[in-house]
Amino acid sequence: MSELLRWEECLEKIQALAFRDPEVIEAVQWSRLREHLRYVGEHSPYYREVFRNAGITPDAVTCLDDFQRLPLTRKEDLARGAEQFLAVSEEEVRDVCQTSGTTGEPVCLYQTGSDLERLGLNEALAFGGGGVTAADRMLIVCAMDRSFMAGLAYFLGAQRIGATALRTGSSSLAHVIQTLKLCPPTVMVGVPGMLIALAERCLDQGLRPAELGIRKIFCIGEPIRNDDFSLNLSGQRLQELWGCELFATYASTEMATTFCECERGCGGHLQPWLMVLELVDEDGNVLNEDGAVGEVVATPLGVRGMPLVRFATGDIARLHLKPCACGRRTPRLGPILGRKQQMLKVRGCSFYPPAVATALQELPGVGLWYLEVRDAVDHDGDQVTLVLAESPDLPAPDAIQAHIAGRIRVRLDIGIRPALEVQKRVHDPAYRKPRTWFDFRQRSC
Known part of the structure; x- marks a missing residue:
């Protein structure tokens, strides 16, 4: 029986699983995890080597402690040889997508027909949890091209729900507005x-x-909430302009699984049928406390093409374990606080670039900007320069510096450069996404 038929036959059970007692959720997850480990141990060259080096077999992993002793898989492992993770023949591959390359070189991810079905199920669960139905028209204002997974996933999710998909993409606002007039949607997906x-x-x-x-x-790629789940300035502006419900989401190409808010708006829900979630500290120790902050580690379940085990995303988030007001009993993730390799430390104060972005949103007249990071000369830490595009409406450098210091307790160096120069660096055609981070540090980070 195919994975698709299995999923369709028990779709109601999959949707209901998140509302069950934690013991039931854990038992179902453990059963699927054992199946996943057996699959990778048999079919994935990379994980066959992992088990061989560990001196164990997949069937020897009999409890969570055993599982958490398996090594983390990192982006660098994928970058060194994605083909070693391929668990099927080339003939079974139906789609090749690429990671964005935000923090390194892009990596190819190979998907089978079953993986595409799973991807659609994942988004159907996410959208369905937010109240999307077959009666909706969904405007997908994000890329379907350039080998991105996102737009494809949203399209497949809309199809699985039965909603109508409007695939405008994000390259032409004129075309999106034309679609708004010609075929008015009821739901939108896009970057805030x-x-x-x-x-x-x-x-x-x-x-x-x-x-x-x-x-x-449904908001992707940028945060719309603060750590306490209140709307940040982008979220407030979106709600003011569109006057509708907003849903924050979090996903990555490697995870192929979405954490999406429910209508209560208090964190992205884990889909327990599709993923095992962990948070780890800087030393790789698993964090199990409500409110703990750590690196997101994901084991996507049911993937056949390039299955992963304990994939360390590099993203830092807060874990929420108390039951949601919606009735779900699964863990939730708060807004992404930053990327592990982008943590900055200036004179004893640590922060992540998104905190700078949030502070800049509060200042009128700020356009394009980016951060330059170098090794500090006069202290043990980083020298961080905020470079902003020159503009007649831009506040004075001292005012910008003081405002940011009031938010993150750090006084950054400020640089003002011609707008065209900044635009060329942020929107470099050699990269698939805008870049606001340039790391010139010599030491490992």
């Missing part, structure tokens, strides 16, 4: 910054975004 720009362009053309019939927006 892009959707804010879209709403402002609508206003320029005499259209009121809040009157266009959008009832839900």
Whole structure:
């Protein structure tokens, strides 16, 4: 029996699993994890070597402590040889997607037909948890091209739910606005910054975004909430412009699984049928306390093409273990606080670049910007320079420095450079995403 038929036959059970007692959820996850370990041990060259080096077999992993003694898989392992993770023949591969390369070289991920079915199920569970139904029209304002997984996943999820997909992409606001007029959607998926720009362009053309019939927006790629789940400035601006429900999401290409908020808006829910979630500290120790902050480690279940075990994402988040007000009993993740390799330390104070981004959102007149990081000369830590695009409306450097210091307790060096120069660095055509981080440190980070 195919994975798709298995999923379709027990879809209601999959949806209901998150509401069951924790003991039931754990038992189901453990059963699927044991199956996953046996599969990778038999089919994945990389993990066959992992088990061989550890001197154990997959069947010898009989408890969570055994599982957590397996080594973490990191992005560097994938980059060194993604083919070693391929667990099927080339003939079984149906799609090749690439990671964004935000923190390193892009990596190819190979997906089978079963993996694509699983991807659709994942997004259907995420969207369905947010109240999307077959009666909705979903405007997908993100890339379907350039080998990105995201747009493809959202399309497959809409299809699985039965909703109508409108695949405008994000390259032309004019085309998106035309679609809003010709085929009005009820749901949108996109990056908050892009959707804010879209709403402002609508206003320029005499259209009121809040009157266009959008009832839900699923936000990807950028945070819309603070650590306490209140809306940050981007979230507030989105809600002000579109006047609808907002849902924060978190995912990565390697995970092929989404953490999506429910209508309560208090963290992205784990889909227990599709993933085992861990958080680890800097030394790799597993964190099990409610409110703990650590690196997200994911084991996606049911993947056949390139299955992963204990994949360390590099993303830092807060773990929430108390039951959600919606009734789900699964762990939740708060907003991503930053990337592990991008943690900065200036004179004893640690922070992540997203904290700088949030502070800059509060200042009018700030356009494009990026951070340059070097080894500090006069102290043990980092020298961080915030480079901003020159503009007549830009606040004075001293004012920018003081404002940021009031938010993160660190006074950054400020550099003002011509707008065209900054634009070329941020939007470098050699990269698939805008870059706001340039690391010139010589030591390992």
